[in-house]
Amino acid sequence: HNHLFMQQEKMTRSLQDECEEVCSPDQDQDQDQDQDQEHMEEPRGEDEEGEEEGEEEDPEEEEEDEGEDGDERPKRRGPKKKKMTKARLQRFKIRRMKANARERNRMHGLNDALESLRKVVPCYSKTQKLSKIETLRLAKNYIWALSEILRSGKAPDLMSFVQALCKGLSQPTTNLVAGCLQLNPRTFLPEQGSELPHLAPGPAYTGAYSYQSPGLTPGLPSPPYGTMEPPHIFHQVKGQPYGPLEPFLDPGFDGPLSPPLSVNGNFPPSFKHEGTDYPYGGHYGAVGGTLYGPGGGANTDTIMPFDGHPHERIMNVQMNAIFHDS
DNA sequence: TAGGCCATCTGGTCCT
């Protein structure tokens, strides 16, 4: 990509140089002479150029513009089409290339931002990057899950938390998230078409597979899906019914695994939970490496903790605090 | 080979 980029930059530069030659004052006169020599159609929308350079209108077009000769032909609407001289064509190309370069930069910026988002959502793998759409979905789920925690002030059990994170995500992404969180997805996601998981009491739960905004589900309260309006962010007061994530906040449910969860899925070494010694060292690998589905899935060895940024470590601490303080 | 994902180009529209 770098090579390609360099090539494009080079082309842009050389074309710009060419243009400077073409557009120099004395060249402009040549350009008017060119007009009769070589006519090309200017791409649409390129109608206003040339006027300031004193180029004359194409007589044919003037005729068309007037249209007062009783001709039944409907007057053509929209910008007049101008003929392209060589110089115009060159300038058009330059403009196009400049616009392309800007657009490329813009997209690179967007991708950079997406990459930083990838690093702060709950799982990050250098080798198995989340797609753009999955990154956005996971981020949305993550924000909502965290806001639920803040709203309720209670720590969720791990399984339901993961369920919430995986809502609407593809199978590979679910694998990745599960890998990060040291869970086999089979333990918290139902088979397609099967019953909802036993840990999901209450009518509000909508299941974990099909991507559906619970806010649009009839009879359900509106969790913060869909919009970012304040009522969605702070949408409920204590004592009122919970949304679809109610099971994840259900204090009665004691999931089989509830180690202190950190944002990046890094558990402290030798964490003890209910007498169980979890082998959470600095690296993953507790669940056999491969998750979800027969013969396939994410290799948890490839999943990297994101420990590079200070704010992530702070988040880590905060999340650990949340899961400890229950 | 089909489908998913991605980068890039392009023209249109809106904004400053």
Added chain:
DNA sequence: AGGACCAGATGGCCTA
């Protein structure tokens, strides 16, 4: 007027 933003089109790469 020029730049930002957007969506459609296209082609490449990868994987099941």
